[in-house]
Amino acid sequence: MTSKPLHASQTLxxxxxxxxxxxxxxxxxxxxxxxxxxFYAYDRALLSARVAHVRRHLPQEIALHYSMKANPMxxxxxxxxxxxxxxxxxxxxxxxxxxxxxTDPSRISFAGPGKRGAELLQAVAAGACxxxxxxxxxxxxxxxxxxxxxxxxxxxxxxxxxxLKGSGMRMGGGAKQFGIDAEDAPxxxxxxxxxxxxxxxFHIFSGSQSLKAEAIIQAQAQTxxxxxxxxxxxxxxxxxxxxxxxxxxxxxxxxxxLDLAPIGAALAAALPQVREALPQARLxxxxxxxxxxxxxxYVARVIERKVSRGQVFLVTxxxxxxxxxxxxxxxxxxxxxxxxxxxxxxxxxxxxPVSVVGPLCTPLDLLADQMxxxxxEAGDLVVVFQSGAYGRSASPQDxxxxxxxxxxxx
Amino acid sequence: MTSKPLHASQTLxxxxxxxxxxxxxxxxxxxxxxxxxxFYAYDRALLSARVAHVRRHLPQEIALHYSMKANPMxxxxxxxxxxxxxxxxxxxxxxxxxxxxxTDPSRISFAGPGKRGAELLQAVAAGACxxxxxxxxxxxxxxxxxxxxxxxxxxxxxxxxxxLKGSGMRMGGGAKQFGIDAEDAPxxxxxxxxxxxxxxxFHIFSGSQSLKAEAIIQAQAQTxxxxxxxxxxxxxxxxxxxxxxxxxxxxxxxxxxLDLAPIGAALAAALPQVREALPQARLxxxxxxxxxxxxxxYVARVIERKVSRGQVFLVTxxxxxxxxxxxxxxxxxxxxxxxxxxxxxxxxxxxxPVSVVGPLCTPLDLLADQMxxxxxEAGDLVVVFQSGAYGRSASPQDxxxxxxxxxxxx
Numbered sequence: 001m002t003s004k005p006l007h008a009s010q011t012l013x014x015x016x017x018x019x020x021x022x023x024x025x026x027x028x029x030x031x032x033x034x035x036x037x038x039f040y041a042y043d044r045a046l047l048s049a050r051v052a053h054v055r056r057h058l059p060q061e062i063a064l065h066y067s068m069k070a071n072p073m074x075x076x077x078x079x080x081x082x083x084x085x086x087x088x089x090x091x092x093x094x095x096x097x098x099x100x101x102x103t104d105p106s107r108i109s110f111a112g113p114g115k116r117g118a119e120l121l122q123a124v125a126a127g128a129c130x131x132x133x134x135x136x137x138x139x140x141x142x143x144x145x146x147x148x149x150x151x152x153x154x155x156x157x158x159x160x161x162x163x164l165k166g167s168g169m170r171m172g173g174g175a176k177q178f179g180i181d182a183e184d185a186p187x188x189x190x191x192x193x194x195x196x197x198x199x200x201x202f203h204i205f206s207g208s209q210s211l212k213a214e215a216i217i218q219a220q221a222q223t224x225x226x227x228x229x230x231x232x233x234x235x236x237x238x239x240x241x242x243x244x245x246x247x248x249x250x251x252x253x254x255x256x257x258l259d260l261a262p263i264g265a266a267l268a269a270a271l272p273q274v275r276e277a278l279p280q281a282r283l284x285x286x287x288x289x290x291x292x293x294x295x296x297x298y299v300a301r302v303i304e305r306k307v308s309r310g311q312v313f314l315v316t317x318x319x320x321x322x323x324x325x326x327x328x329x330x331x332x333x334x335x336x337x338x339x340x341x342x343x344x345x346x347x348x349x350x351x352x353p354v355s356v357v358g359p360l361c362t363p364l365d366l367l368a369d370q371m372x373x374x375x376x377e378a379g380d381l382v383v384v385f386q387s388g389a390y391g392r393s394a395s396p397q398d399x400x401x402x403x404x405x406x407x408x409x410x
Numbered sequence: 411m412t413s414k415p416l417h418a419s420q421t422l423x424x425x426x427x428x429x430x431x432x433x434x435x436x437x438x439x440x441x442x443x444x445x446x447x448x449f450y451a452y453d454r455a456l457l458s459a460r461v462a463h464v465r466r467h468l469p470q471e472i473a474l475h476y477s478m479k480a481n482p483m484x485x486x487x488x489x490x491x492x493x494x495x496x497x498x499x500x501x502x503x504x505x506x507x508x509x510x511x512x513t514d515p516s517r518i519s520f521a522g523p524g525k526r527g528a529e530l531l532q533a534v535a536a537g538a539c540x541x542x543x544x545x546x547x548x549x550x551x552x553x554x555x556x557x558x559x560x561x562x563x564x565x566x567x568x569x570x571x572x573x574l575k576g577s578g579m580r581m582g583g584g585a586k587q588f589g590i591d592a593e594d595a596p597x598x599x600x601x602x603x604x605x606x607x608x609x610x611x612f613h614i615f616s617g618s619q620s621l622k623a624e625a626i627i628q629a630q631a632q633t634x635x636x637x638x639x640x641x642x643x644x645x646x647x648x649x650x651x652x653x654x655x656x657x658x659x660x661x662x663x664x665x666x667x668l669d670l671a672p673i674g675a676a677l678a679a680a681l682p683q684v685r686e687a688l689p690q691a692r693l694x695x696x697x698x699x700x701x702x703x704x705x706x707x708y709v710a711r712v713i714e715r716k717v718s719r720g721q722v723f724l725v726t727x728x729x730x731x732x733x734x735x736x737x738x739x740x741x742x743x744x745x746x747x748x749x750x751x752x753x754x755x756x757x758x759x760x761x762x763p764v765s766v767v768g769p770l771c772t773p774l775d776l777l778a779d780q781m782x783x784x785x786x787e788a789g790d791l792v793v794v795f796q797s798g799a800y801g802r803s804a805s806p807q808d809x810x811x812x813x814x815x816x817x818x819x820x
Contacts, residue, residue, distance in 0.1 A: 093812060094811045136716070175721030309583030331774045359501070359522055359524040392802065394809045398802075398803045401502075
């Protein structure tokens with residue numbers, strides 16, 4: 001058993017009197033304050049600390065954007081807006097939330113395949129950057145310009161000719177629905193010029209959820225190299241260069257936190273050359289999961305402790321319908337446990353291994369499979385860590401018509 | 411290529427003038443009537459025909475229940491309520507919808523692990539059958555009886571000591587959060603008597619989504635045998651016996667429709683013995699997916715046809731956020747394509763293989779991977795068949811804040 005890989009230890013949230021503290025509030029009291037379980041709680045101080053951590057490691061001149069698809073809760077986006085240099089949105093719906101924060105629209109960028117005409121118009125009218133993913137979007141923007149007289153703020157999203165190695169999600173390299181193939185970019189740049197559209201720069205996203213600094217360093221070097229090639233093909237100077245994201249967080253046993261120091265050092269070393277090649281470019285990195293994922297917990301209450309054929313189940317009021325990713329049904333090939341704890345028994349030793357399940361009539365509704373947790377009973381609070389990103393919004397809330405999970409920022 | 415397994419042919423929805431007809435309406439006109447894409451459309455006539463099909467094959471005295479967790483759209487549940495003998499619900503939220511249809515509450519049954527106190531009270535107050543899954547629920551019901559003076563309609567859900575073989579979802583056999591272990595039932599029956607609770611009968615659910623008649627026949631025989639053993643241990647005569655469901659529908663290449671004839675014949679042959687052993691029992695089968703799954707389609711509009719490195723993508727306005735199961739992220743280990751068509755080009759031959767993707771910024775947003783479909787372009791309507799069950803309600807609607815999918819019953 002000692003050789004079994006373990007979850008990275010969860011030390012961000014302090015413990016006092018055996019209770020996890022979220023936003024400085026003991027979990028049982030926070031549950032009372034929320035008024036119902038299950039809920040998601042996001043910790044403001046941890047969000048701020050994480051942004052500061054990234055800034056400490058990355059060169060100062062690299063702008064930091066929050067990719068709000070990771071967590072679109074309006075209060076959280078508002079908090080992040082006060083900390084970062086821009087917000088990346090993935091739909092007209094997200095654009096509305098980002099604009100409501102008061103963020104300078106020119107620091108809001110809208111990427112995503114298949115943008116509808118109404119969404120493109122929204123973005124142009126707002127003055128947000130549109131990251132065009134295809135020739136069609138360029139033509140639609142030219143049309144909007146003609147109809148409205150507003151010059152779109154246009155960035156080309158590029159499907160690079162490499163990928164972020166070992167990433168959880170490959171989003172570049174090969175044939176993809178995302179962006180304009182790098183080798184096709186010169187032709188599309190020509191088309192933009194023909195359509196009278198100024199191209200402000202490029203967005204090069206090669207992957208996400210990587211825990212390997214070397215892989216990120218390599219992808220960033222390739223990204224900068226590709227940007228230099230693209231700049232050479234562009235009639236307009238590069239003013240915006242979005243290097244993508246890709247910073248992962250540890251979810252599963254054996255995974256370790258990403259070390260930002262070498263990434264920051266490599267970027268700093270590369271900057272003088274970039275400055276020379278792209279003197280007018282504002283460089284940015286977009287992070288979603290990395291900024292918010294570790295600052296959030298999902299909390300469900302144990303309804304009953306049940307034994308079936310010798311196996312112990314903690315049946316809770318929360319489950320897959322609120323937290324699809326923790327159930328293992330969101331892009332995972334092999335189901336693994338998220339880090340889980342009993343939030344009001346943090347000082348107690350592990351007892352009998354238990355499976356934490358939800359109230360749904362399906363065996364998929366599994367939050368923890370045979371985990372060694374302190375012995376819990378009805379009323380106790382199960383905590384799923386690493387739940388600040390791709391949690392509530394990425395889950396089928398309506399499934400089986402149970403109450404929705406409340407979200408709080410504390 | 412000829413040896414590759416194919417999807418079962420989709421012949422339920424007629425085709426006229428190259429267009430799929432849903433509810434007797436040509437798809438482009440239906441899209442106009444709905445007013446927006448994407449949408450789910452469920453065909454009333456097909457729902458009715460499917461219920462009639464089941465009734466034709468099963469012995470008349472077996473009641474047919476609709477398990478509404480498969481599709482909780484209120485108008486559809488209302489339609490089903492007029493066709494079936496009862497409705498099975500999985501939450502207090504579903505109970506509300508079932509009651510609103512005017513169904514006799516005694517024909518509504520509520521199963522599911524971890525029922526909250528408020529839900530149990532709702533069900534008792536309504537006069538619905540509560541399928542107790544644990545000793546805790548028995549005690550809670552006794553308490554409610556004491557506080558309200560209302561006698562609960564109590565059925566014990568049993569975790570059988572066997573499972574439905576080859577089923578998509580094993581819900582019985584082994585250690586489970588569902589029901590009372592069969593071998594523990596005598597003790598729990600004793601407890602019910604002690605608490606002064608009458609036990610109306612048993613609910614024995616061994617699995618779902620099976621396409622093998624033999625496996626279902628075997629599970630039903632085991633279920634009836636188990637019911638006889640349970641009856642012998644019960645102080646009360648068995649009035650209700652829910653045999654579960656388990657009837658599957660073909661989703662993926664190579665799968666064939668389930669043949670009900672042998673299942674009906676086996677049940678008919680078993681009935682005389684059951685009548686003798688359980689003379690007062692109302693037998694029922696609960697079906698969700700089997701009744702509604704094939705009667706529904708998901709329809710999304712092509713935003714653009716895009717070529718990346720030689721591969722063709724149809725980027726649509728619909729995707730994973732509306733139809734998680736079709737994207738392969740709902741309990742599937744290996745992603746396979748649902749049957750997909752271009753609903754306004756039904757008479758055209760297959761062209762270049764394409765991947766149908768949605769508007770989300772994730773490679774998981776894939777509705778069809780490299781399928782041979784008629785050459786489609788912007789404005790065309792992509793149809794995902796077999797989408798009447800576990801579609802909209804089982805999907806993360808809020809993911810990336812795109813518009814919701816409308817649902818219509820036509």
